[in-house]
Amino acid sequence: MYFLKLVSLYLVSIFVVTSFNVNARQEVQVDSLMTGLNVADSVDEKFFFLEELYYHWLNNNYDSADVYAGKYHQLAIDEGNKKNESIGLNYKGIVYDYRKDVEAASELYNQALEIRKELGDERLIGNSLSNLGALYFHNGDYTKASDYYFRSLDIREKIQDSVGLSQSYNNLGILFRNQNEYEKALEYYSKSAELKQEIGRRYSAMYTLLNIGSLYIFMEEYENAVSVSEEALLIAEEYQDKVSIASLKLNIGSAKSSLKNYSEARILLKQGIEALEEMNEYSSAFEGYTMLITTYLEENDISEALKYVNEVKNRQELFKEPARIQEFYNIASRVYMEAGDYKQALQMKLDEAIIKDSLFDVSSKNELLELETKYQLSEKDRELFALNAENDIRELEISRSNLVRNFSLFLALVLIGVTIYGRRNAQVRNQLNKQLTTSLAEKELLMKEVHHRVKNNLQIISSLLNIQSRRTEHESAAVALQESKNRVQSMALIHQSLYQKDNITNVKVKEYIEQLLDTLMNSFGVEEKVTLKTDIQNLELEVDLIIPLGLIINELVTNVIKYAFDDEGGDLIVTLNEFKDILRLEVADNGKGINSSELRNQSFGMSMVESLSKKLKADLVISSETGTSIQLDIKDYKRVS
Amino acid sequence: MSKKRIFVVEDEPFIREDLVETLEELNYEVVGEAVSADEALGKISEIKELDIILLDISIEGARDGIDLAHQLNHKFGVPFLFITAFYDEDTLERARSTDPAGYIVKPWDKNNLKANIEIALAKQIPKAVEPQKKLDSFFIKHKSEMIAVKPRDIIYAESYDNYTYVYTETDKYLLSHTLKKVEENLKSAGFARVHKSYLVNLFRIDNISEGQIFLSGKSIPLGRAYKKQLLSQINYI
Numbered sequence: 062m063y064f065l066k067l068v069s070l071y072l073v074s075i076f077v078v079t080s081f082n083v084n085a086r087q088e089v090q091v092d093s094l095m096t097g098l099n100v101a102d103s104v105d106e107k108f109f110f111l112e113e114l115y116y117h118w119l120n121n122n123y124d125s126a127d128v129y130a131g132k133y134h135q136l137a138i139d140e141g142n143k144k145n146e147s148i149g150l151n152y153k154g155i156v157y158d159y160r161k162d163v164e165a166a167s168e169l170y171n172q173a174l175e176i177r178k179e180l181g182d183e184r185l186i187g188n189s190l191s192n193l194g195a196l197y198f199h200n201g202d203y204t205k206a207s208d209y210y211f212r213s214l215d216i217r218e219k220i221q222d223s224v225g226l227s228q229s230y231n232n233l234g235i236l237f238r239n240q241n242e243y244e245k246a247l248e249y250y251s252k253s254a255e256l257k258q259e260i261g262r263r264y265s266a267m268y269t270l271l272n273i274g275s276l277y278i279f280m281e282e283y284e285n286a287v288s289v290s291e292e293a294l295l296i297a298e299e300y301q302d303k304v305s306i307a308s309l310k311l312n313i314g315s316a317k318s319s320l321k322n323y324s325e326a327r328i329l330l331k332q333g334i335e336a337l338e339e340m341n342e343y344s345s346a347f348e349g350y351t352m353l354i355t356t357y358l359e360e361n362d363i364s365e366a367l368k369y370v371n372e373v374k375n376r377q378e379l380f381k382e383p384a385r386i387q388e389f390y391n392i393a394s395r396v397y398m399e400a401g402d403y404k405q406a407l408q409m410k411l412d413e414a415i416i417k418d419s420l421f422d423v424s425s426k427n428e429l430l431e432l433e434t435k436y437q438l439s440e441k442d443r444e445l446f447a448l449n450a451e452n453d454i455r456e457l458e459i460s461r462s463n464l465v466r467n468f469s470l471f472l473a474l475v476l477i478g479v480t481i482y483g484r485r486n487a488q489v490r491n492q493l494n495k496q497l498t499t500s501l502a503e504k505e506l507l508m509k510e511v512h513h514r515v516k517n518n519l520q521i522i523s524s525l526l527n528i529q530s531r532r533t534e535h536e537s538a539a540v541a542l543q544e545s546k547n548r549v550q551s552m553a554l555i556h557q558s559l560y561q562k563d564n565i566t567n568v569k570v571k572e573y574i575e576q577l578l579d580t581l582m583n584s585f586g587v588e589e590k591v592t593l594k595t596d597i598q599n600l601e602l603e604v605d606l607i608i609p610l611g612l613i614i615n616e617l618v619t620n621v622i623k624y625a626f627d628d629e630g631g632d633l634i635v636t637l638n639e640f641k642d643i644l645r646l647e648v649a650d651n652g653k654g655i656n657s658s659e660l661r662n663q664s665f666g667m668s669m670v671e672s673l674s675k676k677l678k679a680d681l682v683i684s685s686e687t688g689t690s691i692q693l694d695i696k697d698y699k700r701v702s
Numbered sequence: 703m704s705k706k707r708i709f710v711v712e713d714e715p716f717i718r719e720d721l722v723e724t725l726e727e728l729n730y731e732v733v734g735e736a737v738s739a740d741e742a743l744g745k746i747s748e749i750k751e752l753d754i755i756l757l758d759i760s761i762e763g764a765r766d767g768i769d770l771a772h773q774l775n776h777k778f779g780v781p782f783l784f785i786t787a788f789y790d791e792d793t794l795e796r797a798r799s800t801d802p803a804g805y806i807v808k809p810w811d812k813n814n815l816k817a818n819i820e821i822a823l824a825k826q827i828p829k830a831v832e833p834q835k836k837l838d839s840f841f842i843k844h845k846s847e848m849i850a851v852k853p854r855d856i857i858y859a860e861s862y863d864n865y866t867y868v869y870t871e872t873d874k875y876l877l878s879h880t881l882k883k884v885e886e887n888l889k890s891a892g893f894a895r896v897h898k899s900y901l902v903n904l905f906r907i908d909n910i911s912e913g914q915i916f917l918s919g920k921s922i923p924l925g926r927a928y929k930k931q932l933l934s935q936i937n938y939i
Binding site: 513514516517519520521523524525527528531549550553554572575576577579580583584588593 | 714716717719720721723724760787808809810811813911912913914926929930
């Protein structure tokens with residue numbers, strides 16, 4: 062059961078290599094390709110370098126691959142080269158396929174197909190159909206996938222396109238394997254491998270043989286799996302493809318393990334793991350470890366199995382892919398169970414459940430419940446055993462492993478266990494609490510990362526506004542840009558104070574508002590002219606409230622600084638206080654005053670204040686007796702005490 | 703006085719452009735720019751006179767700004783300021799190990815940028831003249847013994863009614879003087895009031911932001927009334 066999962070992973074990764082007929086390419090330096098592109102004399106050379114750059118980036122960075130596909134396409138249009146135009150579209154299609162944008166990819170593939178039909182180039186039409194098939198396969202639409210694959214196959218058979226045919230066979234093999242039709246899958250794989258060998262594409266044949274080997278493991282025909290994989294291994298060694306060599310060793314090792322040839326299995330698995338680790342292929346190495354642990358488990362060498370479980374656990378940060386970690390937890394849990402360490406076994410199951418939960422897998426919860434019961438029951442077992450010394454240990458062991466199926470016993474024990482259930486439950490809850498603490502810590506780390514990015518982006522926005530304001534000749538436009546910059550800054554300040562504190566969702570209002578006022582006074586250079594007086598209560602408020610509140614203060618204070626005073630200046634008073642369940646903000650000045658309807662109509666800033674107040678469900682009162690006073694009562698707010 | 707010469711390492715193009723223009727507005731001379739550690743090392747090695755480097759922490763390439771800082775220390779000995787959106791403890795801890803002249807926190811504004819650069823430049827001077835050495839150690843009564851404390855070992859002082867707490871890297875002493883009295887004694891050694899209750903050693907400042915000063919990993923409030931005076935004082939030390 063366990064090996065089956067591993068094999069499917071290999072197939073998916075192999076599929077990427079074969080379905081688009083991308084040959085293994087030498088590691089090419091991008092620099093030299095760029096240079097080549099720049100000095101290329103002929104159009105053909107340009108196409109060549111663009112193609113190489115495209116393939117290079119396709120493995121590394123889709124955006125860049127997209128750019129070079131686009132350049133290739135444009136060059137073809139400029140040159141009136143229809144064939145290459147379709148190839149360019151195809152290249153772009155592959156990028157969107159990899160990005161899982163089915164609609165865009167299918168649109169591009171179909172555009173390429175139309176051009177190819179006009180040209181009447183059947184070989185290329187076959188390729189387009191094959192790509193469309195692969196696209197639908199990637200997205201799980203197997204009916205459409207097989208339709209396109211067979212249409213492609215028909216054309217390729219008609220024109221005897223051996224390269225294309227060998228690819229079609231391989232893709233169909235993968236398709237059938239995915240639908241659990243192993244016999245058909247084997248038939249197509251074999252055709253593909255034979256044809257590839259026949260036309261001298263030995264390297265490509267190696268991948269198909271690797272697929273066949275995996276399929277045999279899936280079909281539990283381990284001897285066949287070994288012989289096919291060994292054939293592939295010879296070719297891989299000939300081409301010195303280290304990753305394939307190591308992967309094949311893992312496959313052969315796992316097959317030998319199933320054939321109970323444990324010593325050979327161990328050697329191969331260890332060799333594979335070592336090689337993969339050397340190449341920093343940690344996720345594959347991780348699979349290898351899981352296979353190795355399984356082997357020790359089968360051999361009943363629990364101490365070695367435990368040793369590797371601990372080694373992997375210690376280095377978990379290297380192994381990042383959840384799907385594989387989940388498998389590891391599963392096997393590790395079995396190892397701990399065999400070792401009688403039910404607590405750790407449960408822990409592993411909990412870890413697995415957390416990962417599975419994130420994959421919305423319900424079945425793991427049932428498994429978890431089962432194990433939790435077993436854990437509780439095993440404790441109960443021990444108590445029973447201590448009470449009744451005449452009981453045979455073996456019998457207890459057997460009953461324990463069969464407990465879940467043995468429902469009546471299960472029920473009986475649960476009833477007996479009612480009194481101790483509370484205690485056990487607390488233990489389990491403790492475990493869960495520990496998990497929660499860890500995942501909370503991770504969340505906090507993520508929050509910090511997000512804050513960092515937000516701040517960086519706010520800096521970019523602020524810089525853009527600055528740059529544009531410098532380049533603007535009209536004074537009023539430059540001022541408007543600076544005001545927008547202040548708005549950005551008022552939000553940035555919030556993130557600053559959030560991020561320095563352990564508390565990551567609340568803001569200390571007094572600190573924040575005083576900083577904000579400082580920044581504003583500074584940015585208008587009015588420290589001499591305007592005397593700032595504040596009375597701000599020491600409150601902690603949620604981010605959702607403080608962001609609009611900060612923007613409102615920003616606008617109101619900007620208004621005062623800009624319009625309230627004559628040359629001799631005056632006082633600016635900002636207060637924020639809590640009265641019963643009302644939070645009251647007041648921004649006032651002793652300046653020349655303004656008619657309130659005039660103020661409302663006056664500026665963009667004021668209309669921002671009005672819509673923000675609406676958002677906060679706050680009442681806005683403007684009065685103008687001595688100077689202007691604007692009062693905002695927020696009734697419905699959540700204070701964090 | 704000739705313009706101070708600054709090198710900028712920042713990979714985000716708009717931020718870099720704005721930074722350079724702002725620095726020029728502030729009357730500094732930007733003598734070079736880079737987006738990665740490699741580019742920075744190459745360019746800096748060819749610049750003859752350089753007063754300070756502004757260093758973004760997350761930059762292009764495998765090595766970040768902190769790695770680059772280690773190499774700068776190793777190869778050039780030019781002071782540098784980190785300019786970064788990070789301000790969490792772990793990153794600060796890593797950054798501190800490079801002994802930077804200070805930090806500028808993104809998003810910066812013109813005033814803070816200037817204040818932090820000036821502080822960083824001012825801190826460099828004592829390496830040549832050591833004005834703090836001129837002032838002798840003074841004695842503090844501590845648990846029935848007298849202890850000699852050098853002004854440069856003091857990070858900051860905090861008023862406590864009619865007494866004053868004096869903080870060094872390792873200890874905390876209580877002086878039976880008011881903060882005002884302590885200020886009079888230490889002013890010439892490069893100390894300044896930043897708040898009603900706080901006096902700080904200017905040479906220990908890592909970062910000045912709106913309303914706060916960071917010194918050797920501690921945050922101290924910066925009173926509005928004191929900020930302006932502080933900034934002018936920086937120019938004179």
